[in-house]
Amino acid sequence: MARIELRGLAHSYRPDPGGDADYALKPMQHVWEDGGAYALLGPSGCGKTTLLNIISGLLVPSEGQVLFDGRDVTALPPQERNIAQVFQFPVIYDTMTVFDNLAFPLRNRKVAEREVRARVEEVADMLELSADLGRRARGLTADRKQKISLGRGLVRSDVAAILFDEPLTVIDPQLKWLLRRKLKQIHERFRLSLIYVTHDQNEALTFAEQVAVMYDGRVMQLGTPQQLFEVPAHTFVGYFIGSPGMNFLPCRFEGGAAVVDDVSIPLARSVIEHAPHRGVPLEIGIRPEHLRVGASPANGALPVEIALVEDLGNFKIVTARLGRHQVKAKLHEDAPVPAERGWLTFPPDRTRLYADGRLVA
Numbered sequence: 001m002a003r004i005e006l007r008g009l010a011h012s013y014r015p016d017p018g019g020d021a022d023y024a025l026k027p028m029q030h031v032w033e034d035g036g037a038y039a040l041l042g043p044s045g046c047g048k049t050t051l052l053n054i055i056s057g058l059l060v061p062s063e064g065q066v067l068f069d070g071r072d073v074t075a076l077p078p079q080e081r082n083i084a085q086v087f088q089f090p091v092i093y094d095t096m097t098v099f100d101n102l103a104f105p106l107r108n109r110k111v112a113e114r115e116v117r118a119r120v121e122e123v124a125d126m127l128e129l130s131a132d133l134g135r136r137a138r139g140l141t142a143d144r145k146q147k148i149s150l151g152r153g154l155v156r157s158d159v160a161a162i163l164f165d166e167p168l169t170v171i172d173p174q175l176k177w178l179l180r181r182k183l184k185q186i187h188e189r190f191r192l193s194l195i196y197v198t199h200d201q202n203e204a205l206t207f208a209e210q211v212a213v214m215y216d217g218r219v220m221q222l223g224t225p226q227q228l229f230e231v232p233a234h235t236f237v238g239y240f241i242g243s244p245g246m247n248f249l250p251c252r253f254e255g256g257a258a259v260v261d262d263v264s265i266p267l268a269r270s271v272i273e274h275a276p277h278r279g280v281p282l283e284i285g286i287r288p289e290h291l292r293v294g295a296s297p298a299n300g301a302l303p304v305e306i307a308l309v310e311d312l313g314n315f316k317i318v319t320a321r322l323g324r325h326q327v328k329a330k331l332h333e334d335a336p337v338p339a340e341r342g343w344l345t346f347p348p349d350r351t352r353l354y355a356d357g358r359l360v361a
């Protein structure tokens, strides 16, 4: 497996790009450590596939370099990069047996037949395909065919990295969940370098150790699922990760607090020390999970109108009106909620400040 470095990388599909808007990937600098499980997460069109194709060699970037273990591979095609790829739809040979499909990447590299058998049996066992090894792939369900594709990606132990482009799209939801866990277990056991593209935050957050959240051709934050949740580096990350996403309220900074309309919301000392006073638009951000809703005024609580309470099984979402603004709080199913008017507390250690969309820390 390899350490993958992107150096001053940028890509435009136009032959003569002008400004930022012409670039599908804006200039970026990143390192994917050897043996890491990474996800590229972001909405449609943000550049995930473009980035994956540059790493795999399907696409040559218009600027910058890709290095595998320090070696410049920017101009090398996929077959010379020693990577495995799993795509959205199964790429298998229908007329071959499941065994021969799984063995193909190994036999192609003249691996000894004894080792081929051992490796194929191991991968089939991991993916619960052992009973199908003797069957032809034709006639198997789409789920099973995609499992074979995953198996073909995992069968070689000598690849620099395994790249997945939305590999579970055709899989039914229950099996999707099982396969995600399976991939995680396989990663923990073999410490493969995995890069996994998805637009589904659940998929990214349960599978990956580090998630790169992308928006408009940029990696907005590369962090652990916990970092993305607790300290989103950008308002986009706060909004995109979580369900519902983070609450954001425009504010100004006055007297060591964030002032939303005419109410003052206290901030942690570390935020106050770095808060810019003028010249940039400011917002406070707080996760719905971190807001507290009470029936009586606690110290520092703000009066709100309760607009809606949605019961969603083991939790409920309360929509409250704070002046002109609306905020959502996520509470335990048993938590009491006042009927019309309530009091909202913003714990200072959970309340973030954003200047021009970026975290003030």
Ligand SMILES: Nc1ncnc2c1ncn2[C@@H]1O[C@H](COP(=O)(O)OP(=O)(O)OP(=O)(O)O)[C@@H](O)[C@H]1O
Pocket: 013, 024, 042, 043, 044, 045, 046, 047, 048, 049, 050, 051, 199
């Ligand atoms: N071959 C191409 N020629 C021109 N523009 C392209 C090409 N492929 C992608 N783009 C553009 O580049 C941008 C990034 O696309 P990309 O497919 O990398 O995004 P994505 O995040 O993978 O989206 P999706 O999840 O929908 O696949 C988009 O604006 C897209 O329209």
